Amino acid sequence: MNKKLAMIGAGAVAGSVLLMSSVYAGIGGTPGYDTYKSAIKNTAVTVQNSTNKMNLTVEDNGKVLLQVNTTIKTGKDDKTGSADATLQSGETKQSIQYFNQGGKQIIKSGNSDVYKVLENDAGEEMRHESGHPDELQDPAFAREAENVIDALVGNLKNYVTLDEEGSAKEISLHLEGSQIPAVVNAVGSLIIREGGRDHGDKAQGKAADIFGLNLQTVHDSLPKLTDEIKIDAVNLGADVNADNLITSHAAEIRISGKDNQGTPHSVVVKLGMESSDFNSTTPDTVDLTGKQVENVKLSDEKTFQRWHRS
Template sequence: MKKKKWISFGLVVGLGLAAILFNGFQAIGSSNSGYEQYQAAWKKTQAAKSYTGNLHVTLSDNGKKSVDIVSEIQNDQTKNLSSRQMQLTLGDKKHLIHFYSQQDHQYVQDANGKIYELNHQKKWGQSDHKWANESEGSTIRETIVDTLFGNIKQQVQIEELQNGSKKVSLSLNNKQIPAVIQAIGSFAIKKAGGHQEVFAKHSISSVIPGLDEEIKKQKPQLTQDVKIQSFQLQSTINRSELIERQHATIVVTGKDVMSKQHQLTINIELNRSKINQTTPKQVPLNGKKVEKISWGRS
């Protein structure tokens, strides 16, 4: 799904752990009416023909904000169109960039208006397997995630509000997070230090020169004693049973190669609006010279 592709693009600066927990919670639960309400709302939201999303991601290291990503996402699944405007702040440096997906082509436009077409290559770990149908894939994914997250389901709270909407909340400390999730999270954080080189080498360095070095300076590479200390999630389901807002906060601690202690705080907020009423912007190709660049890894 293109929406997820654009979100992953923004999180590639080292926030993969947040995606593990954030997306994992979206799939859990089927045995309790509260979970069923949330799961039904999630599936209905995912099935929306179009929407506008405002995504805000921040990464703070020992209380100092080092990465800030602000994006407006427009997506229309029926027309196979999507666009995203992203402002990426690394320390005191800001970058503005636009992404477009239309007619099975992906484009990037830099702050100066120059347009690049992404030539997709096969990424590390990408599988050629395709599910017989989306229902089969969805069922298998839900079963796997349900097994991984275990008793986390018991911690989810759903509150009915006076205006007819519902508030979903989940709060976990390090003792409540399953050992397998701790292991996956620790591995993801340790390996995250290599992502910026892949990211920059194969595409974005052509658009934002020196981005890989900026990311290295702002995101510590944790190598020892990496642990998820806490995870919090809040979601709002509106009266139409659609998820309008999701906010997650993850706190991770660990030491870098110099044994310096770090506490990383990751905040992700996604607000949806204009559901089934969004027309994405399209890349202005008329009269423009388009340069092709590689994306992914062969």
């Protein structure tokens, strides 16, 4: 569920992936690569919990179509966490709260007084099957993953820059036009085209049932690009503080294309995240005493996996 909300606040995760992969490709390369790699590793190892504020906006021809604001508080050691998210698409505003406490996952939407408690059997089994914690901590697996990323990124490492001001550091990546690799443009265009299609996915109905969110409204508000889709520019950045911790990320992706009526669109996706209160964050909790509670049984494990991973 933390992953679900993070992606709601992201989606534009593509930008972060590009930045992370670019940095990891910079072994022995530029100072920007080495600095960011060091900060990533140090943050992952030393930060046990933090407060992360994320914001996402999607603009089309100068008009804001979607705004998402999320605050996620993590409690790494005891697997606790909380999140508070708002989504604004057109005139429709939705919100959701999430709590992971005492072995329970609790969800409350802004348009309801009911707290839904998810039964964890399916979720625990899915997480055990994924095996990701052990794999990510395995040095051999990490080295192989890094080698794969190195091969995929190629010359993108040459565009990462480092700007130092005292003990603070700023890392940037700016790509536009022909600087953007053809494979990135091709994959990005395919994702944008397919994302705009209405697949009649039952997962949206499931999300409405569980989270109280009308994702169809969000989907309908976004531009549906079908032709001449192109990523025009990618701007990414990260700030590193004096303790060698990453305190912020920012991404901006500019996309152009036409819809099936031939109308041109200029789309700008912006994603930002500010991290603070390292190792001093306590996730929010909720006292269910006296509140309306509904226990939700996720009996269909495949359905659970779809909305948990999406």
